Amino acid sequence: MPERRFDLGEREIPRKWFNLMPEMAEKPPPPLHPGTGEPIGPDALAPIFPMALIEQEVSTEAWIPIPEEILDIYRLWRPTPLFRADRLEKALGTPARIYYKYEGVSPAGSHKPNTAVAQAFYNAKEGVKRLATETGAGQWGSALAFACNQLGLECKVYMVRVSYDQKPYRRSMMQTWGASVIPSPSNETESGKKILARDPDSAGSLGIAISEAVEDAAKRDDTKYSLGSVLNHVLLHQTVIGLEAKKAFERIGDAPDVVVGCTGGGSNFAGIAFPYLADKIHGGKIRIVAVEPAACPTLTRGEFRYDFGDTAQMTPLLPMYTLGHDFIPPSIHSGGLRYHGMAPLVSQLVKSGLVEPTSYMQTECFDAGILFARTEGILPAPEATHAVKGAIAEAERCKQEGKAETILFNLCGHGHLDLAAYDAYFSGKLEDFALPQSAIDEAMGKIDALPRIG
Numbered sequence: 237m238p239e240r241r242f243d244l245g246e247r248e249i250p251r252k253w254f255n256l257m258p259e260m261a262e263k264p265p266p267p268l269h270p271g272t273g274e275p276i277g278p279d280a281l282a283p284i285f286p287m288a289l290i291e292q293e294v295s296t297e298a299w300i301p302i303p304e305e306i307l308d309i310y311r312l313w314r315p316t317p318l319f320r321a322d323r324l325e326k327a328l329g330t331p332a333r334i335y336y337k338y339e340g341v342s343p344a345g346s347h348k349p350n351t352a353v354a355q356a357f358y359n360a361k362e363g364v365k366r367l368a369t370e371t372g373a374g375q376w377g378s379a380l381a382f383a384c385n386q387l388g389l390e391c392k393v394y395m396v397r398v399s400y401d402q403k404p405y406r407r408s409m410m411q412t413w414g415a416s417v418i419p420s421p422s423n424e425t426e427s428g429k430k431i432l433a434r435d436p437d438s439a440g441s442l443g444i445a446i447s448e449a450v451e452d453a454a455k456r457d458d459t460k461y462s463l464g465s466v467l468n469h470v471l472l473h474q475t476v477i478g479l480e481a482k483k484a485f486e487r488i489g490d491a492p493d494v495v496v497g498c499t500g501g502g503s504n505f506a507g508i509a510f511p512y513l514a515d516k517i518h519g520g521k522i523r524i525v526a527v528e529p530a531a532c533p534t535l536t537r538g539e540f541r542y543d544f545g546d547t548a549q550m551t552p553l554l555p556m557y558t559l560g561h562d563f564i565p566p567s568i569h570s571g572g573l574r575y576h577g578m579a580p581l582v583s584q585l586v587k588s589g590l591v592e593p594t595s596y597m598q599t600e601c602f603d604a605g606i607l608f609a610r611t612e613g614i615l616p617a618p619e620a621t622h623a624v625k626g627a628i629a630e631a632e633r634c635k636q637e638g639k640a641e642t643i644l645f646n647l648c649g650h651g652h653l654d655l656a657a658y659d660a661y662f663s664g665k666l667e668d669f670a671l672p673q674s675a676i677d678e679a680m681g682k683i684d685a686l687p688r689i690g
């Protein structure tokens with residue numbers, strides 16, 4: 237029997253985050269001011285982010301030390317285990333070795349506390365009293381609620397209306413950690429009121445909720461904004477995942493040939509992949525695969541160009557693969573993967589040919605997730621089933637080619653609060669959406685006048 241579980245000791249939690257930016261030959265172009273279209277300096281972000289995070293956003297240092305106070309909180313669940321999925325391998329009859337890094341052991345059940353704790357820490361250190369944020373499926377809201385509670389900050393969460401109604405347990409989780417949660421669009425912000433005036437029954441979207449949270453932070457002195465994905469500093473904080481995986485693999489005496497992650501805004505993918513991308517940039521043979529839902533195919537069907545991060549066009553223009561900030565994806569069950577854009581760093585890596593994007597339908601991802609639960613025991617978050625599916629596809633290719641490759645994927649969260657999605661699957665109500673090109677063209681048409689890259 238092969239060894240199954242590879243744990244690092246508490247003292248082996250990484251003490252530095254890894255910044256891929258300095259290693260990239262082609263770097264993403266700068267963000268632009270939403271009004272003037274000119275490149276913005278770090279100061280433009282000061283009303284909504286603390287200085288320490290703005291510095292990390294533009295840092296050219298390869299390694300950034302993790303403060304003791306953050307490590308002290310990471311110790312509540314880190315290091316996370318690396319597992320060899322030998323039961324899944326057997327079920328597939330593949331010669332490949334499949335490993336997964338399990339981030340579902342965190343208090344909120346996903347990778348998101350890795351950055352939530354860091355963001356809450358730097359805000360508290362600079363005297364901020366309150367953080368405002370958005371949440372879709374509720375994973376990010378719960379992670380930030382947990383982090384704010386640990387660091388003595390107030391937390392206000394604008395939760396996309398449809399999730400607020402469908403996911404009462406995520407709401408309870410946030411409230412347990414002391415956050416205040418309201419459905420978005422709300423009557424508490426100008427952007428929310430505008431949407432409600434047009435559509436009183438609006439189901440909301442991540443883009444709308446971001447506008448509300450940014451507005452909240454911009455108009456209050458005691459409040460800053462916090463984003464759970466997309467930005468460089470968020471991706472940076474997630475690199476503890478890949479750094480731990482590397483350390484565990486050194487002990488095993490193996491190394492991945494393929495690394496797989498699912499992509500919503502790009503943060504858990506970056507977390508596992510960036511430390512390995514440094515090897516690839518320096519000539520390593522490794523392949524890096526990003527998996528997204530076919531219903532929100534940002535990397536596989538979007539365009540690399542400037543777009544807003546939110547619906548109300550309040551954020552800077554970011555260079556990214558986008559489906560257009562007005563794109564409202566079909567309501568698939570992977571709420572965390574329903575974002576119109578993608579992290580600029582991940583976008584640039586795809587553009588440069590260093591990352592291979594792929595997409596799958598939600599039912600084939602649930603098929604994969606259920607096979608995983610029935611072999612490995614863990615019930616994956618709907619988002620994470622995309623990574624499971626991607627890893628299984630690689631293992632099946634290995635079987636066809638007769639190759640014993642090593643596959644590593646990020647199991648970025650458990651699905652214990654997403655059982656309604658599993659319920660839909662078992663009662664045959666889970667639908668696949670063949671997204672018509674016209675839906676993408678329509679949203680892309682609306683950003684035609686925005687500045688172009690290059």
Ligand SMILES: *Cc1c(COP(=O)(O)O)cnc(C)c1O
Nearest residue numbers: 375465500501502503504572649
């Ligand atoms: C939020 C979330 C995602 C998507 O966000 P990324 O920034 O792309 O990682 C994926 N999986 C889980 C479990 C999430 O909570």
